[in-house]
Amino acid sequence: MTHSSSLSFQAFADNDWAEDPDDRRSVGSYCVYLGSRLISWSCKQRSTVARSSTEVEYKALANAAAE
Numbered sequence: 001m002t003h004s005s006s007l008s009f010q011a012f013a014d015n016d017w018a019e020d021p022d023d024r025r026s027v028g029s030y031c032v033y034l035g036s037r038l039i040s041w042s043c044k045q046r047s048t049v050a051r052s053s054t055e056v057e058y059k060a061l062a063n064a065a066a067e
Helices: 053-066
Strands: 009-016 027-034 037-045
Antiparallel strands (some): 009 027
């Protein structure tokens, strides 16, 4: 282990809007890093159909921020 006087906290989010051609639901994912270490991640298909890619991106950011 190394000692660092400053740690960065980063979150990344992404979605594939209407990825599934059968039901048009999106796949959303996010990952959260503390320094260089991954501390949380999620990837799942949405339970509802989004009206736009903007709506899907907003939901991904909200989920990452909540985590």
